[in-house]
Amino acid sequence: MPRSGARPLALAAALWAMAAATLLPAGLRPPALSRGIQMLPGASGRVRKRSEPGTLILVRNGLPDWALPDEQFIGWADPDLSEEGQMQVRSAARLLVESGHTVDTVHTSMMKRSIRTVWIILHELERIYLPVTKDWRLAARRYGALTGLSAETIERHFGPDYLARLKNDHDLRPPAAIAGLTTTDYSATRERTFSHLRDAHDLHESETVGEALGRCEPAWKAIVKDLALGKNVLVVGHQLSLSSLIGKIEGLNNHDCQRMIQIPRGCPLIYKFERGPAGRLVASAPSESARKLTEARGAAFAATEADDGGAGGVGAHQPFVPAYADFLADPLDLERMAREQAPLRDAPTCVTSGAFGTELCNVGKGDFEPAADGSPAQTIGAQEAAAASSARDARRRNQREQVVVIIRHGKTEHNKLGLFTGWEDVPLATEGAQEAMAAGRLLAQQGITFDVVYASWLSRSISTAWLVLEQLDALWLPIIKSWRLNERMYGALTSLSKRMIRTKYGEKQFKQWRRGYTTRPPPVSSFSPLYPGNDERYVTYVTDVRNSVRETLIRSIEAGRLELHPKLPKCESLRDCMERTIPYWSDVIVPEAIEQGKSVLISSSENAIRGLMMHLCDIPAEQIVGVEIPTGVPLIYDVRAKCIRLLDDPEGGESDPLLRYNFGSNGHLLFQPCTVAYDDDGEGAGPVGAQASVEARAKAIAE
Incomplete structure (x- = not known):
């Protein structure tokens, strides 16, 4: 009789042990962070420890x-x-x-x-x-x-x-x-x-x-x-x-x-x-x-x-x-x-970006300036960056306030075709690379430099950060990459046409799936190639989340042995996206960089940035649906004044950012009056409009 009950008890014990094992990665309980997210220190990810030494x-x-x-x-x-x-x-x-x-x-x-x-x-x-x-x-x-x-x-x-x-x-x-x-x-x-x-x-x-x-x-x-x-x-x-x-x-x-x-x-x-x-x-x-x-x-x-x-x-x-x-x-x-080993006999006939090899040889030649000897410049904007180097370093030495720049990655082919991208890792289009390089040149002309860069794990964000740094002649800067800055996970909508979804399901449902604060799109299957749990980078390197009991059971049964599996999203609402990005800002970027006085560049995707803007600019959830984040446009967040501004356009044009770029019907919520301006000593001088703050800051930097 005792023997007849041994197998069910053993199975129950095994399932209980499996479930318990999934609660904690590597046997550690992660500290609770804001908004209910839990993650381990070192949110940029690290490989799971192996028994054998590496190569x-x-x-x-x-x-x-x-x-x-x-x-x-x-x-x-x-x-x-x-x-x-x-x-x-x-x-x-x-x-x-x-x-x-x-x-x-x-x-x-x-x-x-x-x-x-x-x-x-x-x-x-x-x-x-x-x-x-x-x-x-x-x-x-x-x-x-x-x-x-x-x-x-x-x-x-x-x-x-x-x-x-x-x-x-x-x-x-x-x-x-x-x-x-x-x-x-x-x-x-x-x-x-x-x-x-x-x-x-x-x-x-x-x-x-x-x-x-x-x-x-x-x-x-x-x-x-x-x-x-x-x-x-x-x-x-x-x-x-x-x-x-x-x-x-x-x-x-x-x-x-x-x-x-x-x-x-x-x-x-x-x-x-x-x-x-x-x-x-x-x-x-x-x-x-x-x-x-x-x-x-x-x-x-x-x-x-x-x-x-x-x-x-x-x-x-x-x-x-x-x-x-x-x-x-x-x-x-x-x-x-x-x-x-022998030097090349002939100079290259096309101008390229060093980051992409010959991939950008066919972009407009008007974007390039020949070198003094008549040969093409090796990197787009390199001459402009070199010419501005001395002035930039001088302004940097006199710069009293740190700079935080948030930029959405350059345009991709998915953006051009109107497809839901989400976590699908598509590269920059040629236009997107040009946008990123133009942003880098603008930052260089304004004398803005950085101490550290944060980017998502998606190649379009990393490439944008790289191209910006290339124009600043600052490839040596650390680029800290975290999956928590990834775009919103669109689930089963990933790679589908937005126009098709709007036609098939109606405008109301489309808006809820695309921009709803709490509405999640249809999830992907555990066996879908769109599920990040089937992508090596997330299974191997994401160790700052709890493991999933359900996915662990599924994969353990398939493998015939215990296979721990991290709890990765199958779809996300905007709130879900914010519950990983805001804690990363508050518990990683702020203490490691902002509070240390470092100037920061953040390269990410639209919904991750939209969530940050909600947090930084106190935008209500019901109004965020009307805010657009244009690709390749540097957004300057003033840490002291707690406001967003754009860099001055060196070629002139409209001064109102809402007329220069498409920030959506509620774009004005991004550019509310700053809470403080700066006097000549760099001290706060009370509430003031955003433009006045820009002028005061420009004066302080120039001095």
């Missing part, structure tokens, strides 16, 4: 866009990738795709050429939503007054032995100035990119090899921490910074790192790990066949002498034959990469 993927940045990149000391100068360098990076990304390697998180330097390398790789892997840590410690070596000089020039001024010493002398510091020789000032300590380092670190104008290798230690500890959590880590760096990491894995001292290691461009280097004594990570030895192949590749790579900070043939580099790693390349790739 480390090292990639050297592609060829920089300098006249003689292999014959000049680049160091902390900040050129972008050349067309050739972009080809090398795409080759590296495709090698990763072909070999089945995945990435969970990224570490890179704050140099434009390495950040661009990361952007291209993540695009090819379709993972631009992943977190990217930009660390100055992974930067190239600082060459001081030698930066930008060719090996021939240096040899002429210092003698033939100096070049070899510069490469091989562990303690030789390049000069900060050269008597009798005028050099371009590339001092990174004077650039805003590295301005925050002045007070925290004792930076010299140049550094020895030992100093360059030594500063990578904190970056390595952060990388090891990610690997220990089971994350697959991509590190994009430079010759010396990657040599430092390889030396730690291979057991080389700094002298050997400097003398022996030469890393080719466009060839991922893979390290796998296992847990050793006391849980320490130990590199796994490759198979015998992989080791022999790596030795052959190492010999072939020895012919490649390209270096971020030195010329070909400067100093003797022995072939690097790693004991624990494998190069992702075959002999044909070696031949291709060797050919690509």
